[in-house]
Amino acid sequence: YEVIGELSRGGMGVVYQAVQSGLGRTVALKMVLSDGHSSPGELARFRAEATAIASLQHPNIVQVNEVGEHDGLPFFSLEYCAGGS
Secondary structure: OEEEEEEEEOOOEEEEEEEEOOOOEEEEEEEEOOOOOOOHHHHHHHHHHHHHHHOOOOOOOOOEEEEEEEOOEEEEEEEOOOOOO
């Protein structure tokens, strides 16, 4: 992924607009904040969020493209929808 810019930030994570290199498509990339202070419970909750979203299909819910880890921290990429939350 090539990060274009930050879209949003919360208490546990940050969402970036990025380009998925292999496919050349724009995505929203959600990552755990990389301060190294995330507890195992917070990391598990983040992974559970990705799993829950990926299991849903509805026109009003963005689709999960990929779930993975980078430098030991989980991330997931989502369909990018321009125009706000």
